[in-house]
Amino acid sequence: MAIATSTSPRRSKTLLIVMVVYAIYTIVPLAWLLFSSTKTQAGLFSSFGLWFAGDNAFWDNLVQTLTYRDGIFVRWLGNTLLYVVLGAGGATLLATLAGYGLAKYRFPGRRAVFAIVLGAVAVPGTALAVPTFLLFSEMGLTNTPWAVIIPSLISPFGLYLIWTFASDAVPAELLEAARIDGAGEFRTFFTISLRLLVPGIVTVVLFTVVATWNNYFLPLIMLSEPDWYPLTVGLTQWSAQAIGAGSQPIYNLVIMGSLLTIIPIVVAFLLLQRFWQSGLAAGSVKQ
């Protein structure tokens, strides 16, 4: 720990303890999920949460999860991927174009856009869900995948992030130089700016992917056809099956389903974090 030299050993010890506690706090639910995924429905209730039950049912649970009700889980997984690719992908593209434009060009109404975006960041998506539903219902788009994808395309936070990032990461001098060399605005954007924006874009991708992947309330109210559900809504429905008269608890499948649901997100984080480098353009121009 090289940084420790600048602080007293006692303080770093406290820090260490805090971090260890934090790490345990973060890891315990994940560990519980992993252990629980190996248990049968009965084993879940009769064994300690953070260790294995006698019988290992991991494979059974996996097969059952993927085949229960004609493999509806796989369908939900596909839906979620569709919403993420189109929704989060589109949101990132739009946020990048708009954020870059706002940061690098001067035009009338720029301040108004700034105010609207800042305001939009403050409004939680849940509060907008019902008005959005009424709007989409008017257009006859409810109960279609578009009702989930189109609202996902808008990411005020992503736009704001790209904007602030682009203000710093893409030096105006560099753009000037490109213009003098005769490059058009699009060429400048795609060949120069886009590369400099990559760390910002990756951040936005992660945020929008996680937001779309975890989105629950919007698809819940928009969709009434289980065939179009994303994983979040589908798993909640499985979980709710255990409650009330004539219940059919399938907690083992809910747990396995949750495990399968978080894996892609973990993979996305691991793959994308290496793009997180700032200051690509540091030293490229004289400031």
Add this chain to the structure above:
Amino acid sequence: MTHLTSRARRIGAVAAVGTVAALVLAGCGGGADTGGDSPAASGSLDSIKAALEKGGEITYWSWTPSAEAQVAAFEKAYPNVKVKLANVGTGNDEYTKLQNAIKAGSGAPDVVQVEYYAFPQFTLTDSLADLSVYGFGDLEEDYTASTWNSVTSGDKVFGLPQDSGPMALFYNKNVFDAAGVEIPTTWDEYYEAAKKIHAADPKAYITNDAGDAGFATSMIWQAGGKPFTAEGTDVTIDLQDAGSKKWADNWNRLVGEGLVAPYGSWSDEWFQGLGNGKLASLVIGAWMPGNLMSGAPDASGDWRVAPMPSYDGQPASAENGGGGQAVTKQSENPELAAGFLWWLNNSDESIEIFLKSGGFPSTNAQLSDPEFLGDTPEYFGGQEINKVLADAAKNVVPGWQYLPYQVYANSIFGDTVGQAYQSRSDLNEGLSAWQDALVQYGNDQGFSVNK
């Protein structure tokens, strides 16, 4: 089926805030797009049977486990009719969607599952079709008085009951015997039994309750309380009436002295306790046997059923959970939808499927059927449990009414009465806090509450 996860409650609450207001306004203003002219202003049981033969397509929202098999059997019996079954979520989730669809003027199904406690919310806002025009009023004799009361309002019939949940005492005989406890018939005896069981094993409790709106309202119902009355948009709330106080005073000693396990139903601890004897009894709806068999298989043979304890030892019960189906005003073919509903909750074939799935019937024919009453499940040590449960159905205290915004009310129960549970303070104060919140909410939504 009133028990919902806290997550579902929260979401329901969020949605309800945005939707109930508009619903009330739409209801008062005549409703812009809620159906318009009913295609069939009059009809009869014969005319809906004709509609069934003619056929068509209808949508049905339900989360009940028997729905799939029932729809399949129906389509076999009436091959010209196609039923599109969708499970759009349980309880609150479904009501949120239904409210949204009603407000939007389109998107509601033809037939929808609604729990009894939620019926007033949709009937008051004119969202459900009045089925008395098809002669459904004549079906009254087929159902128990309490369930029929839950789906009707005056002469209007807004649905047909499916399951019912008259309350009874489910108890673990082994635990009771080990602690030397007799089956309590009064709440005083129940309180003594609670002390004995907890003293015999400090980890064992007579029951659990962490504050559950469905349970509390049912208990107030049994105590003779009538805290909610509604006449159109005039609503009266008195959660300190004699019956409400009676229950709160009774339950105060159990909660206050730490004699009930402080966890919610359907939780891990709850299922564990039912299986390993740490949870000695449940006062719960008659639909419980199937859940015990599937959720606590280890305790097979240990459980028994007795009448619910009462205040004076005389038989008295209340409905706990349960619900039926209704036809929405948005339905474009209400006659066909009514036909499906009639088959669903009135035909022996459909009720048979429902009973097999572990439900408890609301129909008098089944409740007095010797075969049903003579059933002796091994899980309950060969006891004829349905006799006890059918008696409970007869002893439901009459005259209960839910609030026209009970779905919201239940969602904030934890924030008010639940607090009293947490701090083990006077439940009466919790009930008063609940009342204050409900009066304010109701007035904000355009009702006139306690005015």
